[in-house]
Amino acid sequence: MFRSSFDKNLENATSHLRLEPDWPSILLICDEINQKDVTPKNAFAAIKKKMNSPNPHSSCYSLLVLESIVKNCGAPVHEEVFTKENCEMFSSFLESTPHENVRQKMLELVQTWAYAFRSSDKYQAIKDTMTILKAKGHTFPELREADAMFTADTAPNWADGRVCHRCRVEFTFTNRKHHCRNCGQVFCGQCTAKQCPLPKYGIEKEVRVCDGCFAALQRPTSG
Numbered sequence: 120m121f122r123s124s125f126d127k128n129l130e131n132a133t134s135h136l137r138l139e140p141d142w143p144s145i146l147l148i149c150d151e152i153n154q155k156d157v158t159p160k161n162a163f164a165a166i167k168k169k170m171n172s173p174n175p176h177s178s179c180y181s182l183l184v185l186e187s188i189v190k191n192c193g194a195p196v197h198e199e200v201f202t203k204e205n206c207e208m209f210s211s212f213l214e215s216t217p218h219e220n221v222r223q224k225m226l227e228l229v230q231t232w233a234y235a236f237r238s239s240d241k242y243q244a245i246k247d248t249m250t251i252l253k254a255k256g257h258t259f260p261e262l263r264e265a266d267a268m269f270t271a272d273t274a275p276n277w278a279d280g281r282v283c284h285r286c287r288v289e290f291t292f293t294n295r296k297h298h299c300r301n302c303g304q305v306f307c308g309q310c311t312a313k314q315c316p317l318p319k320y321g322i323e324k325e326v327r328v329c330d331g332c333f334a335a336l337q338r339p340t341s342g
């Protein structure tokens with residue numbers, strides 16, 4: 120069965136043979152999500168499977184991967200993870216796991232996420248989960264505010280359109296759509312023939328960008 124690079128990185132990051140976190144693999148997983156090499160949906164589904172591993176180390180490491188993608192991959196991951204259904208799953212997961220370290224880590228994450236979104240009107244489900252767990256008498260570990268700081272920038276969602284955003288030529292079967300990873304606009308192939316990394320979005324590899332963004336990104340940032 121074809122194993123994607125993401126699968127290999129997740130396998131490494133959650134191996135029960137590890138004695139300490141495999142940060143390089145975890146960061147590669149974040150890059151792959153930010154670069155759209157893997158969708159948040161597929162990534163979270165695979166992480167959920169690892170959460171339910173009978174081995175407490177694998178399960179705990181999968182929570183570390185989940186913590187990292189929430190922290191580093193922004194809204195696309197938040198929208199996938201913090202649904203009412205998933206938040207209820209986190210609650211039943213921590214109440215059913217036989218492993219105390221896994222339960223503690225899940226409690227810590229629910230608290231961190233509820234705190235991180237405290238002033239946002241989105242993701243009410245994770246805040247409700249925190250409230251319910253507290254009301255049930257669960258004791259939470261000390262909150263580390265630094266853990267609730269998420270990287271600010273994530274690449275913009277992709278716009279759609281019938282014509283190239285730059286030269287206005289109409290898309291056809293042969294003149295196909297492409298997207299600039301920096302501005303998210305839709306362009307023809309000729310207007311997005313360049314590539315460059317987008318470190319501000321956690322994208323280290325060269326990705327497709329439009330001529331306008333390419334020029335802007337080459338200009339030295341005004342000091």
Ligand SMILES: O=P(O)(O)O[C@@H]1[C@H](O)[C@H](OP(=O)(O)O)[C@@H](O)[C@H](O)[C@H]1O
Pocket residue numbers: 295296297298299327
């Ligand atoms: O090749 P197609 O079957 O037309 O599909 C397009 C490619 O996947 C483009 O990827 P790219 O931007 O990396 O080229 C993407 O930006 C477009 O939205 C898709 O419509």
